[in-house]
Amino acid sequence: MINQLNPVWQMGLIVLVVLVFSSVMVALMRFLRPQGNFSELSSRIKAWWIMAAVFFGAIAVSSRISLVFFGFLSFWALKEYITLLKTRAADHRALVWVFLSVPIQYYWVGTNWYGMSIIFIPVYMFLFLPIRLVLARETAGFVASASQLQWGLMAFVFGLSHLAMLLTLPAIDNSSANGRTLLLFLVFVVEMSDVLQFVWGKTLGRHKILPTVSPNKTWEGFLGGIITTSLAALLIRFLTPFTPLETVGVALLLTVAGFFGGAVMSAVKRDFGVKDFGGLIPGHGGMLDRVDSLCYAAPVFFHYLRYFHY
Amino acid sequence: MTARDLVQLTFFALVLRPFLTLFIGLRVRGREHLPQSAPFIMIANHSSHLDTVSLLGLFPLRKLSQLRPVAAADYFERNAFVSAFSKTVFNILPITRKKITTDTNPLPRMEAALHAGQSLILFPEGTRGSGEDLARFHSGAAHLIEKCPEVPVVPVYLVNMGRSLPKGEWIPVPFFCEVRIGPPQKFQGNCREITAALETAVRQLRDL
Structure with a gap:
């Protein structure tokens, strides 16, 4: 039945599942370790709910x-x-x-x-x-x-x-992909990679990649994040015209581009002497703190598609 | 509610409030210090026409008609249009800056407004500055406070207004602006001491 849904709604369902899963996980952690402090994590996830809702609202209607x-x-x-x-x-x-x-x-x-x-x-x-x-x-x-x-x-x-x-971008023949589904693929992969790099970095991070720019970015976080994201990208291949191998390749390209987008914006913040670009999104910082990776990944993805698929 | 109140309220609700939220992205620090009851005297640094708009925008719409920004008559009454606009939308209390006579003395007019339950917004620098540094405060605000020592004074520091809309420009650039509100205070002493204390209060908010 799910396969008969329009791909945008299928994707909405997947995002819903991921969000419910994260909220349940945080609730579980709260229950198991009542003395722990999960307020930042919890406000981040709350912000993700709102961002996902706003984003879907913005792209689904017109x-x-x-x-x-x-x-x-x-x-x-x-x-x-x-x-x-x-x-x-x-x-x-x-x-x-x-x-x-x-x-x-x-x-x-x-x-x-x-x-x-x-x-x-x-x-x-x-x-x-x-x-x-x-x-x-x-x-x-x-x-x-x-x-x-x-x-x-x-x-x-x-x-x-x-x-x-x-x-x-118009629909691509012999696939369910069109501009809207490709946008969803890009945003999901890049944001997922941000989150997974953060999670891997927090749990296993030892070796810093760019200590003077962004002390939170570690090799463990980076590699763990881009590999798991690229595998997760296989689950949403229905949004694209890609073969499985190409899906993983494109996801790697996007996550690496996104990583450098984040690093560049970190350098900008360092230069200005600020920690965050603003306070729009609780737990995340400003708008720029959330879209920094997309500044790099979006043009790369668009021109990749235009060159190879249109 | 008068027709003027209605025009002001509508203009704030439909134009200025959305402008401050969506275009300027106004940030407010110390909102809890905003007095709940009138009258009070709000003093702030001055670098832009956005100053008055932002300060009035802090208050609930129904309280707008109780607020009187004290404004220079030589500037805001320079022609019929500016005069009508600033009186309707901002409810300014025009005062004379130069060649003051008994008839044009601003002090009794400001006192009368306070006694009528209206709150005043004052810019003790007397004119818009570059926004980079505070100018020396004039003594008018202190004279008023000396005469009405029971009225609470709210110091405010406004950030980036002069970058967004500097003197001489008409199109604002949407830098994020900030309003920093300090706790209401009452000042005692002579005019010079009060002037110095006001300047210190605003400067402290700047250096936060």
Whole structure:
């Protein structure tokens, strides 16, 4: 019966099972070790319930709603990044354009204009922002401003908009895959990998990978996380056109990309001297703390698909 | 409820509150210090037009009509439109900053508002600054507190407002802004001592 469900709802069911399982596990741990402190774990899982509900709501109803949702995701991530920058008074008008480029980029994505959505930020905004900065007639700190703003646009607007671009991909022949199911595959694999790397790292972690950047990332967590995630990806292969071998390969690619996304954003936080990007999601930090891996994994996945399957 | 109250309430509910939550992403620290009963005097640093909007946005809609941001008449009454807008939406108490005569003395007007049960929002810096450092506080707020020592004073420090919407700009950039509210206090002493104490109270919130 489950096989007759639409793949999006099948996936919803799987996520529901995973969430119920985690909540039951925490309840069980509370029962077995009443003196232990599980409040952070419990608030994290609670946040996962809410995020999963919001995410499914945003992608299941209509593509217009999905577009607004991902646009808002980019906007919020960009806000968190820009707030931590040391901006100059002379950057004000350029910053207005930086934020305006969010709806513009998502408009291109929404109209399915692939060429424009792929060059708007890397080409046109890249050329335009320094012009706006020059017009403000302040040269001290010019290069820093131009580079930091463009970097933020690339990571949080261009990069994250690939999530919405996935939704514009048509159905693939001889499989139940389409843009929406592929998006679900990506998000599930990347978020699962974040969680499993965390779990493996907490339980077995000994050898740090990047101690100066992200002291919580260990080889044990990394390897355990990407291997178990890639195996778990086999369970949701019905969302993709991949063979079993390709599924594992793609999952490895995504988890490694996601790992580096997280590491890059950790380095950004270190540089700014903060622990989290914000306080939007209890137990997780800001929006950026949750989507950091996707900033890397989403473009990689999208262009992999476009090259090999479309 | 007057027609003005209704316009203000609607504008806050439909435009300014969503703007503060979804666009600015306003964070509030020390919300528990917000006084439950009027009147009180709220003092804050000043670097942006967002300051008043954010402070008024802290309160339940039904309490909006009891709040009077004290504003410079030479700026907010510079033309009919700005004057009507700021009186309708922000319910400002316009005061004279320069060439004060007996007729235009702001003190009796502020006292009268407090006696009528209205709370005041004051920016003792007297004008919008760059947002980077606090300017020296003027003595007007202290004069008022000296005359009404029983009214609680709530110090507030506003973060990033001047980055989001600095003086001279009209389009806000959505930096996250923060309101830090300190515990209500009562001040005693002479005007100079109160001015210094107010400045210290706001500075302490800045250095949190």
